[in-house]
Amino acid sequence: MERKLQERKVNNIVCRCEEVTEQEIRDAIRKFNLTTVDEVKRLTRAGMGLCQGRTCGSLMEKILSEEINKKVSELLPLKKRPPVRPIKIKLLAKKERESE
Amino acid sequence: MNKTADVTVVGGGVIGCSIAYYLAKKGADVIVVEKNKGPSFGASGTNQGACPLQLFEPPVLELARQSLKLYKNLSEEIGYDIEYDNVGALVCSVDEKQYSDMKKHVEKKKKQGINVRLIEREELLKLEPTLGENVVVGVEEWESCGVNPFKVNYGFACAARRLGARFLFSTEVGKIEKDKDKVTSVATDKGKIITNFLVNAAGAWSPQIGKMLGLVIPVKPRRGQIIVTEPTPLNKRWRCISDADYLLTTAFDLKATEVSKDKRIKLGVAGVYLQESTGNWTIGSSRDFADYNTNVTMQTIRYIAKRAIKFIPKLKDVSCIRTFAGLRPFCYVDGLPILSKVDNPQNFVIATGHAGEGITLAPITGKLISELIVENKTSLPIDAFSFSRFKNAYLQNLG
Structure with a gap:
């Protein structure tokens, strides 16, 4: 039972978009002495996918807080950038007003 | 307690970490001071990681060419995959x-x-x-490549650390102390560093560091x-x-x-x-x-x-x-990098102004600056990037 739990932990997918496991995240934090979720993202790709960390962000925070013994509230939050949701490039390219 | 170092590098971006790595490789005792919580919080973390050789013109071209050569074997050298990608x-x-x-x-x-x-x-x-x-x-x-800029930055940082370099993150330089024409120490919010050399690799923030020494570094974000x-x-x-x-x-x-x-x-x-x-x-x-x-x-x-x-x-x-x-x-006088010692203080080195080419030029910048500090000569001419080139520009501006 104990071993099964351990295995599950290793292969636990944290970021479903980029398929990053819990173990990969823990390894990166330890190897590079990471202290921010942004750095975890940069080095593991967790949170770089379609949802931009909207699903896995809080899980990443929790893992980081465990690893560095800090409260989640003490961590620098994941940097948010537009768009709020994926948007087609052609919509981005569209004129906002005819006058432009 | 005061820390001591051979070289203190201000800036933990790709330029600062590359300099730290090449210096540590030469046996120098290096401290990197970075005001953010880690590397890559400035331009090093907000770019595309493209290194297209044909976009470069002399005098920067030769730097780019040599830098791309260094990139080829960098993953092997630093023991970390920087995702070198021969995209042409x-x-x-x-x-x-x-x-x-x-x-x-x-x-x-x-x-x-x-x-x-x-x-x-x-x-x-x-x-x-x-x-x-x-x-x-x-x-x-097809000589050009793409790299993962984060991995280059962290790769350099880790390799430097393995060679003994120390990194002080969330640490801001408050004051630089001088004795006659030499920097003696750097005062940070986490204590003082007594240092033989000081390198300004603070990127878009490098003018602020220059200002602490009364130098105008013509760079703006x-x-x-x-x-x-x-x-x-x-x-x-x-x-x-x-x-x-x-x-x-x-x-x-x-x-x-x-x-x-x-x-x-x-x-x-x-x-x-x-x-x-x-x-x-x-x-x-x-x-x-x-x-x-x-x-x-x-x-x-x-x-x-x-x-x-x-x-x-x-x-x-x-x-x-x-x-x-x-x-x-961005160097607003001529758009070229500044890779240079200055007359006063003579142990102050500037490595900034890389504009949009910081990732491409990071390895060669680190190598050249380490040579400049340790051997007082460089394997490539860097006169075109000297700080003294601005004297005339200023006089013209004033006149």
């Missing part, structure tokens, strides 16, 4: 009027010893079906905005495609962008379209001055998106998942 580079035009300029470009590049090839429209479309009907002509070259898309199937041949405008107007010629009546050129929008090995595209970039503001602006993003569709029409139905902006340290 295609410079492409969508404007008939640029045809003759592109021909000139090819001739010039050949003379510079770069293995370029001009490709006419028909062949372009055959070789790369994702290119749009609008393309006129292209120039390809130039903002670049970039779009990231979801993954698409990999391009057949070219995954690094640059807009010919990049080379003909926006990137290097500040005057041309200022006087242009075209709003797009004014915002410096001319892109590098880079498809990473994951399939994601980064679509960049723009160049404007907005002080230290790192927000993206809807207007610029719109121009970037519109321009991208001209080159690669299928991007129009691809989703943008993120946008971001970074601040490139």
Whole structure:
């Protein structure tokens, strides 16, 4: 039972978009002495996918807080950038007003 | 308690970490001071990681060439995969009027010893079906590469640390103490560092460090905005495609962008379209001055998106998942990097002003600055990047 739990932990997918496991995240934090979720993202790709960390962000925070013994509230939050949701490039390219 | 170091490097970006690595390799005792919580919080973390050789002109060209050579074996050397990707580079035009300029470009590049090839429209479309009907002509070259800029930055940092370099993150320089014509120590909010040399690799923030010593470093932050898309199937041949405008107007010629009546050129929008090995595209970039503001602006993003569709029409139905902006340290006198000692204080070294080329030039910058400090001579001439070149510029400005 104990071993099964351990295995599950290793292969636990944290970021479903980029398929990053819990173990990969823990390894990166330890190897590079990471202290921010942004750095975890940069080095593991967790949170770089379609949802931009909207699903896995809080899980990443929790893992980081465990690893560095800090409260989640003490961590620098994941940097948010537009768009709020994926948007087609052609919509981005569209004129906002005819006058432009 | 006071710390001591042979060299203190201010700035934990890709330039600072590269310098720290090459110095540590030569046996120097290095401390890197970075005000953010880790590396890559400035321009090093907000770029595309493209290193297109043919966009460089002398005197920077030789630096770029040597830097690309260093990149080739860097993963092996530092024991960490920086995701070196031999993407080559295609410079492409969508404007008939640029045809003759592109021909000139090819001739010039050949003379510079770069293995370029001009490709006419028909062949372009055959070789790369994702290119749009609008393309006129292209120039390809295969010495260029793409890298993962985060991994370069962290890779250098880790390798330096293994060699004994110390990193002080969340640490800000408050004051630099001098005795006659030498820096003696650096006071930070986490204590004092007594140091033999001080390197200013603070990128867009390097003028503030210069100011502490009464030096005017003519660098200001130039903002670049970039779009990231979801993954698409990999391009057949070219995954690094640059807009010919990049080379003909926006990137290097500040005057041309200022006087242009075209709003797009004014915002410096001319892109590098880079498809990473994951399939994601980064679509960049723009160049404007907005002080230290790192927000993206809807207007610029719109121009970037519109321009991208001209080159690669299928991007129009691809989703943008993120946008971001970074601040490139731009030397407003001549656009060239500053890699130099100064007369006073004589143990102060400047390594900044890399503008949009910081990733390309990081390895060679680290190597040269380490040589400058340890051996007091460099394996490549760096006179063109000396700090003393500004004296005349200032006198002219004043006169």
